[in-house]
Amino acid sequence: MLDLAKLAEQIPSISQHFKNEVTASRQRVERAEFLLKQTQAKQQELIEIHQNWHNRFIFSAGIPVEPLDTRITLSAAPYRHSVFATDGSQIAPSHHEIAYCYLINIGRIMLHYGQNLYPLLDSIPEVYYKPEDIYLSKQWGIKVEEWMGYRRTVLEAQLLSEMACRWVKPPGAHYEPNLAMIDGSLIYWFFDSLPNEAKELILPPIQNAWEELRKANIPLMGYVSASRSNEAVNFLRLQACPHDTPNCVMNCGELMDEKTPCHVIHPLRDAALWGYLLEPGQRGPLWRSSLRILNLYEEAQWVYFCYVNVGTEIARIEVPAWVAEDTELFSQSLSLMLTQVSKGYGYPVALAEAHNQAVIRGGDRARFFALLEGQMLKAGLRNVGTSYKEARKRGSIA
Template sequence: MLDLTKIAKQIPGISQHLRVEAAATRQRLELAQKLLIQAKSQQEEIVNRQQQWRDRITFAAATPIEPLDTAIEISTPPEGHTVFATDGSQLSPSHHEIAYCYLINVGRVMLHYGQSLYPLLDSLPEVFYRPEDLYVSRQWGIRTEEWMGYRRTVSEASTLAEMACRWVNPPGAHFDIPNLAMVDGSLIYWFLESLPAEARDRILPPILEAWEQLRSVNVPLLGYLSASRSTEAVNFLRLQACPHETPNCISNCASLTDKLPCQVIDPLRDAALWTNFLQPGQRSSLFRSSARILESYQAHRVYFCYVNVGTEIARTEVPEWVALNPSLLDQALSLMLAQVHKGYGYPVALAEAHNQAVVRGGDRTRFFALLEQQMIRVGLKNVGISYKEARKRGSIA
């Protein structure tokens, strides 16, 4: 039980720290705006230096493919359109439960606007209990709980593509309605960088295959990041702030143990910088991410931009085939913005996909009760949770 009277004594220190940090952030923001204006005047030259020295730069800096001060008004979405979304949740395996297994539940949402059609809101659960599902990741030193999260990412992508392709291109029918496939979070799977090649080959290829299916039916894919903590775009300004003739981090700054000379605006985030540049309904310059894992994405390399959705500066990510198609990019952003407005600050399709996917406490109890009944029915004995788990579920206090 949390003792709020003891917590209350620590609150003044937190508020004082936040006040000081807010003042420091304003100073960083002013400096970042000056650096952006300077970088815009020689943007092409900086991009060339970035590409030339990319193997010697030790931080991830995205590459702008439009002028840095771009602020484009997003068009109004058409009345008739369809939005697809998926999200996932899971039950982790536990040795204290009646059976060692885990469950992945993927929420599916398909919302139609201006078409007089019923929506789709449901979920697809799958239980994993075989040894090859539970222990395969241990050969790479990956815990089952982590591997379960990676498998969930694959299920979300595959389910999204299957749902969208089945609707957009059913046998004997053709639809000419603008649509959008959305996921909650980044399309850049940073966790893949640390995985062994064999493990990565079980995760990334099925995701890219799902994206290719969306591409084949011309359904744009968009990842929506609320309250993004990314600094990829701000890091491009570090190239402008670099005091050396070339951005050779390894040679110029390898011996430094303190803050690097180009980190004059750290830890300013991208979303904070674009707050003063974008009006509601506008998007920023389009950036190409420089994350190294994207070298394995082939034709699906990720681009991103920031959008003032009215309630916040959101980061939106799209594959290359969407980013380089102006009409498809505009379609994706306009439908995304409409979703945010319908959801009062957050895309309604993503919120509903989450609600369909989430496994609540009552769902967990009913799942294991159903499993227990089945185990008893087939003649298994001594079925039950551990004494530790049983004791933790009650209190004598």
């Protein structure tokens, strides 16, 4: 039980810390705005420096593909359009439960506007209990809980593609504007640490799902709320570098990243900077991510991003290359996204509903294991039940 009286003693110092941080953040933003103007004047030169020296950087910097002073007000979404979204949740395996298994639940959402059509709001559960499902990842030193998360990512992509492509007419036919959304980034960091055998089971299915969306001309978008990325801000560090050549390994290899002379606005995030530059309904310049992990992606699936003031926050919006390179499709996708945020009162309604369909609450977990217990007893199994430890933790004598 949380002792609120003892906790209250710590609150004043916490609030003072955040008050000081707000002041410091504003000072960093002012320095970043000045640095941004300098960078804008040498943008093309700095892009060439990035291309020549990026393999010697000790940080990842996005590459601007539009002028840094780009400010575009997004237009309203077409009256008739459709939006697709998926999100996932899971029940992790536990040796203290009735059976050692795990469950992944994927929420599916299909919303139609101006078309007099019923929406789709449901979820697809999948239980994994076979030895190859449970113990496969251990040969690579990957915990079952981690592997479950990777499988969930695959299912989210596959079910999103399957749902959207079944609905949308074949390429070349007339169809209403549409958008496929996922909650979070399109850049899956965990790929970098996976052994090749594990990558072959995770990455190709995701890429195949994305390719099906491309063939059907259904734009894919990742919506990143409360982004902590600093890829765009890191590009400004090229202008701040005091050395003749930006060879970070040679010039600053012995320094911690935050102690380097180019890191004059540390720890400013992209969203904080663009929060002072964008008006509600505006987007900033488009960038191409240069994160090393994207070398595993197909070229058409390289990730581009921009920041949008959606009114309630500065959201990082990510799309694959084939969407970013189609100006009309990209603009249309942003318009649909902004309309979703408006309908969701600050967060895309399709993503919020996908989460609500996917989430597994305490009662759902109890009913799942009760159903499993009943079936195991019917099958003639005995001594079925949770461990004494788990049973004891669910009650208290205090």
